[in-house]
Amino acid sequence: MSDRGLRQRAGAALWRRPWLRGVLTLSPPLLWFLVIYLASLVVMLVTAFFTVNSLTGNVVYQWTWSNFSQILTQSVYGSIILRTLLMAIAVTITDILLALPFAFFLAKVVSRRWRQLLLGLLLMPLWASYLAKVYAWINILSNKGVLPGIESKLGIAPTHIAYTNIAMWIVFSYLWLPFMIVPIYGAFERVPDSLLEASSDLGAGSWITFRWVLLPMVLPGIVAGSIFTFSLTLGDFITPLLIGGSNSDFIGNAIYDSALNGGNLPFAAALAFVSIAIMAIYLLLARFAGAFEAL
Amino acid sequence: MNSSRFRRWASGSAVALVLSLVVVPAALGGSATAATSAPPTQGVKPLQSVGKGEGTLNLIAWEGYAQPQWVKPFTASTGCKVNVKYAGSSSEMVSLMANGGGHQYDLVSASGDADLRLIYGGNVKPVNMKLIPSSSQFRPFLKSPSFNTINGVHYGVSYEFGPNVLLYSTKTFKTAPTSWSVLYNKTYKGKITVPDNPIQIADAALYLSKEKPSLGITDPYELTQTQFTAAVNLLKAQHPLIKKYWDLASQEISLFQNGEVVAGAAWPYQTNTLQAAGAKVADTIPSEGATGWADTWLLATNAPHPNCAYKWMAYASTPKVQAEEAIYFGETPANTQACSIMNTLQKGGCAAYHANAPESYFSTIKFWKTPLSTCDNGKSNCVDFTQWQQAWTQIIG
Structure with a gap:
């Protein structure tokens, strides 16, 4: 199949399926938003429930409310x-x-x-x-x-x-x-x-x-x-x-x-x-x- | 995809994301605790002889600690290319090393208040001092100081040091103040500046050790709860007198230049810079003595380039490099042979940075070290670094 034919068929497929067009144009920014932006916020929220060993500076991975209770x-x-x-x-x-x-x-x-x-x-x-x-x-x-x-x-x-x-x-x-x-x-x-x-x-x-x-x-x-x-x-x-x-x-x-x-x-x-x-x-x-x- | 299905899909993947973030660190947990009884790396056998350089050396250092004038000759003679990551505070150095940096960096130029945190955190390992020939020329008190040598095991090579001085305006003070009490004196309300650093509590403790002998403070970094509370209360009473807690040396310099303050805790660097700019200031070490910093090149436990690291430690200990560093940064070299070279670099440089001062001068300086819950006398009733940090937030907030 010629390159041109493939392009035409792809174009036709997109024209017939408006939702596919939407997904293709939206997914890069959406992916950016979810993976880079929201995920880092989630990581931060999760981190807020850990503590550090104050002497060595190592993070202690144990769930605790102590950071929030300290702030309050x-x-x-x-x-x-x-x-x-x-x-x-x-x-x-x-x-x-x-x-x-x-x-x-x-x-x-x-x-x-x-x-x-x-x-x-x-x-x-x-x-x-x-x-x-x-x-x-x-x-x-x-x-x-x-x-x-x-x-x-x-x-x-x-x-x-x-x-x-x-x-x-x-x-x-x-x-x-x-x-x-x-x-x-x-x-x-x-x-x-x-x-x-x-x-x-x-x-x-x-x-x-x-x-x-x-x-x-x-x-x-x-x-x-x-x-x-x-x-x-x-x-x-x-x-x-x-x-x-x-x-x-x-x-x-x-x-x-x-x-x-x-x-x-x-x-x-x-x-x-x-x-x-x-x-x-x-x-x-x-x-x-x-x-x-x-x- | 309709909107309710999309919403379900989105919330489902968000939950999965959160779960994966929670489960993974939880599985890693437990390995992060550290005991203060013995350094974890104390049994690690140090290098016995320095081999061929690896071609690269990665440092964590204070700004001004890896200047081209002494780095270039090092690279030329050893083939070790030097990469530097600058850190702004002792705590930043600790977190860089603790958060995985230990696999990337070879050496860190930590001050005494960070050393024990790194040593007990297992981030640094023993050093074979036989491979550092110039260390025999070091001042006696820097050959095995307690902030980098534990049970006779060296974890690094001493580098340079300096005192925290009392900086004052010569317009306000015709003669040098003889006591740190000026920093706590209501006469100078709104005209005082001190560093924004928890280790400042030691300065208050040092003052109290002479002012209130009944507290029985012998070491400003080893305070019992009563002594600690007294020091913190003194600093809280000092708060209304403070114009600004300075974060950068340049801030204190402009505060003095503009006449906003008349007295403050400072490094000799600020004094030299201000005097060079014609400001009417001078500094002194009052009768109570002073706190100070002493830096050490500490060797990372997982140093990827150990041979280059040893070559650097040996090189940085030589009189010439020590003199260049001292003049550039405004501090005192550990190597006693650096004095004459300092004079050739800057007229009177040796005396200006106290490199020729008698040993008694240095004993008046209480060098920064990490406050631990276990005191030197073995009792465990001392206040540890966490509480210092929390108290400092309370003082300045």
Whole structure:
């Protein structure tokens, strides 16, 4: 049989059986998802139930809840988890408040040429290394940095922000702001101008228009952006390491310490599941808020 | 395939996956426990003579421990090509060796706090010191130190060492502080930095051994529960005074450069770097003495290239390599003959890194070692490393 005939027959067979086409196109990504992605998560979950011999660092393959009970009973992990959670919430709220006016301006006020320029500027920091941006903030906030210099020129008492949780809050809010602006900008763009005109024709002030016309329509965009800011903050450990103070450990730092310094992979796996659980709950809530329609 | 059938199939395979993951490790279980009574490899007969090199040598080392300036001549003369995996902490070295790395690597440049964990874990094996000629030139206290020699059996070759010093700003302190008490002094609230490392508990214990003699602390790494609790409480009280627990030497350097802190626990490396950059700092070993690190090249139990490993241990012990390493990293060589070479590499290098200091200087340093539940006096009422680690999380959290 000629090569051409074989190809034609294969094509015909696929045409007659749509499900076969589906299986063939879907199986490579599905296989990737199951074998590489889900399987590694399962391995991690299983590991979380083992322990290590603390002296030699060897994993002891015996089922135990001890890692989870340690996380639940030792107050230090409670405060680490709470700190991480509160920071993620604070950063998300800050970024929403900063992004709303910016995105509105970008989508509804400026001309198209300016819009392109501003969008370009907005995305520019994403080209720079994460570390460079954090170190830039260390230079701004630390005692001999830019901020104390300005403060002393103005005669204000120095604030000593570097190496505190406030410094982390500023740096995180700065780092993830573009991830909040872009989806909100997209949501604003989808709002027809005629709605704003109708609202104003009917006598609504700008606050009423924003609250009852715009906000419901951009809410999915806000929630979509908050998934980025919330999850990125929740999983971070470098910013706390670099600009955090003596009370700044995140879940990520606890994982890093137990996995790399402590050599305790099972405990790190158990801690990782705290992050995963928090994120799963957040995503469920986001789903109810309709975030995935805006992605 | 309709959706409910697919769902059943998917959940079925997920269950199978989980089961296979559970059953396999369970079947392997039991082999992972280790006793602290005697090192598992103590009976292994060491190499009697070094043969022809295998052409390759795989190291786990601290960054800066395998620089081209001394690796290249080694490869040229022995034919052993050197591959290095850098590790960032003692514990990382232990987990690299414990998690199967022992079949891949030949030597690890572990510090004293990792040595016993590796020795009792069976990850390293005895070394024949007769095959390391330069070891006869070592300082007496590094010929068979308790952190790498057990019951007269050597598990590695001592390399370089250094003290953890008290680093201070000369603007704040006109004269050198004479006690570690400055790190626990409320006057310097928010101006202090110490390493983010459980072994820091030993520093508190060392201070308490002089400050509160009634506790009866003789060895900061062998603490009874009472002594341990006292040290941990001291560190918890210190927490509000800390600006930052540093993870990288570079962090402490920028903290001092920016005037964020005025005193801290440091390595001589930070002092040298800061002084070279013109910062107004100095360091001292206070009257209580200091903790310190002493590194050892330990030989992996399953080292695939033993001949090259012995050639490296012998080479790394020679005065020239020891001097180059000392100058590069900022530490003190074990080999006493390295002093004059250090001076040729850097003016005053020998004195700067204490290579010519009298033996009494070194006895003021309490070198890092693994805290074990069995104390040196044979009693088993000492607090072990697990609890050190857990307590440290509580302190800094």
